[in-house]
Amino acid sequence: MPADPPGAVDLNADLGEEVTDDSGLLAVVTSANVACGFHAGTPAIMRAVCAEAARLGVVVGAQVSYRDRANFGRVARDVGFDDLREQVAEQVGLLSRIAVDEGTAVAYLKPHGALYHRVTDDLEQAAAVLAGSGTLPVLGFPGAVLLDLARDAGRASYDEGFPDRRYLDGRLVDRAVPGALLLDVDEIARQAVALAPRVASLCVHGDSPGAVAHAEAVRRALSDAGHRLRSFLPGR
Numbered sequence: 001m002p003a004d005p006p007g008a009v010d011l012n013a014d015l016g017e018e019v020t021d022d023s024g025l026l027a028v029v030t031s032a033n034v035a036c037g038f039h040a041g042t043p044a045i046m047r048a049v050c051a052e053a054a055r056l057g058v059v060v061g062a063q064v065s066y067r068d069r070a071n072f073g074r075v076a077r078d079v080g081f082d083d084l085r086e087q088v089a090e091q092v093g094l095l096s097r098i099a100v101d102e103g104t105a106v107a108y109l110k111p112h113g114a115l116y117h118r119v120t121d122d123l124e125q126a127a128a129v130l131a132g133s134g135t136l137p138v139l140g141f142p143g144a145v146l147l148d149l150a151r152d153a154g155r156a157s158y159d160e161g162f163p164d165r166r167y168l169d170g171r172l173v174d175r176a177v178p179g180a181l182l183l184d185v186d187e188i189a190r191q192a193v194a195l196a197p198r199v200a201s202l203c204v205h206g207d208s209p210g211a212v213a214h215a216e217a218v219r220r221a222l223s224d225a226g227h228r229l230r231s232f233l234p235g236r
Contacts, residue, residue, distance in 0.1 A: 006225055010201035010232035012139070012160070013215060014063060014112070016041040016049045017072075020206035026052050028215040030231050031059045031201065033110045033139075036091035039065035039073025046098045054104040059231040061139065064091045064129065065112040072207075073113035074175070081128045088132030107233055108158075110139040111146070117172075119146040130155070137233060139201060143170075158232050161195035162203050163188045163218050181208060188214050189221035196222060200232035 012031040015022045017040040026032060032053050035041030053060050065073035067087055079087070096106045111119055111129060119126040119140070126146040130138070130153065137156035140146045147157040164182045166173040173180040182188050192202055202222075204215040219229060230236075 006196070006227045008228040008230045009196045009199070009222060011204065011215065011219055011222070011229055012061070012110075012201050013204045013211065014206040016045045017207055018042070018045060021212050022049050022206075023052060024212035025204075025206055025215055026056055026058055028212065028219055029058060029204070030229055031061060031108075031233075033061050033063035033112070033203075034095055035063050035112070036065070036095045038067045038087065038091055039069060039112055043094070043098060046095055047102060050095075050099045050102040050104055054099075054102050059107050059233060059236050060095075060099050060104050061108040061110050062092045062095045062106045062133070062136070063110050063112045064088045064115065064133070066115050068114075073115065076114040076118055079125075079128075081124055081131075084125060084128035085132040088129050092133050092136070106136065107231075107236065108139055109133045109136040110160075116141065120144040123149070139232070141172075142199065156233075158200040159198070160201040160203050161192075161199040162205075163192035163195060164205055164208055164214055181205075183209065185210070185213060185217045189217045192218040193221050193225045196225070196227055 010031050011029045013025045013029045015032045016035040034049050066077040099106050119129055123145055126149050138150040139158050139160055142159040150157040166180050
C-alpha cells in the first residue's frame with residue numbers, strides 16, 4: 001500500500017522583536033508571532049509588521065511574554081495569576097487594536113521564551129495565560145498543560161516544532177547548553193522535514209543568526225518533500 005502523501009504545514013517565525021529582519025521573514029512564513037511589547041517590540045514596529053502581514057496574507061498571532069525587556073523574556077518570573085492574566089490581556093489587546101487598524105486581526109496566541117516553557121508544565125500559569133487571552137486558538141509545545149487546558153475549555157490548540165533547536169527526550173535543550181541552537185542550514189532543513197508530519201506548525205526563531213536563510217531553507221525542503229505551506233488555522 002502506498003504511503004499517505006505529505007500534508008499541509010505552517011511555517012511561523014517570531015517577528016517585531018527589534019533584532020529581526022521582519023520584511024525578509026514575512027516574505028517566507030505563513031504565520032507571524034508578533035512581539036507585544038513586554039519582551040520586545042513597540043507599537044510602531046507592531047504596526048509595520050501587521051501592515052506587511054496583511055499585504056502578504058500572513059496570519060498574525062500575539063506572542064505574549066513576562067514583562068521583562070531586560071532579559072528578552074527568557075528568565076522565569078513568579079507572577080501571580082491575576083497579574084499574569086492582566087498582562088496577557090494587555091498585550092493581546094494592544095496588538096489586536098493595531099492589527100485591526102492595519103487590515104488584519106490577531107488570530108492566535110503563542111507564549112514567548114520563559115513563559116512558553118513555564119506553561120508547558122505549570123497549571124496555574126497556563127490557566128492565567130488562557131484567562132487573559134479570550135478565546136484565541138493556542139499554539140504551543142506538544143503535550144503542554146497550556147494546550148490541554150485549552151482543549152478542555154473548547155478552544156482550538158495546535159502543536160509546533162522547532163527545526164532550529166536541539167531536542168533531548170522530547171524536550172528542547174536549554175539555550176544555555178552549547179549546541180542547543182542549530183545553525184547549520186542543512187541540519188535545520190532536515191529536522192524540519194522530520195518534524196513536519198507530527199506538528200501543525202514549525203517555528204524558525206527570528207532572532208537567530210541567519211534567520212531568513214534558515215526559513216527559506218526550511219520552506220524549500222518542506223516543498224521538496226511534498227508539503228503544502230499554509231496557515232495551521234482552518235480557513236486561512
